[in-house]
Amino acid sequence: MRVFQGGTDAVTRVLIEFGDKSGETWSTVGVSGNIIDASFQALVDAITYRLLKVGVAAQ
Numbered sequence: 001m002r003v004f005q006g007g008t009d010a011v012t013r014v015l016i017e018f019g020d021k022s023g024e025t026w027s028t029v030g031v032s033g034n035i036i037d038a039s040f041q042a043l044v045d046a047i048t049y050r051l052l053k054v055g056v057a058a059q
Contacts, residue, residue: 014038018046026050 012035017027026049030041 012038014042016042016046018050
């Protein structure tokens with residue numbers, strides 16, 4: 001997590017790194033003024049990426 005421009009107009013950047021049992025890794029970033037929103041964005045992007053990568057979301 002990194003916070004830019006402290007104070008009431010702070011912007012939070014959340015980086016989440018993921019990995020699977022085969023050893024593949026990937027990371028996603030969420031940016032928002034709200035840490036929960038930034039975390040959620042990063043998590044949704046990671047799940048979407050993985051589903052697209054394995055072909056599940058394309059069906």
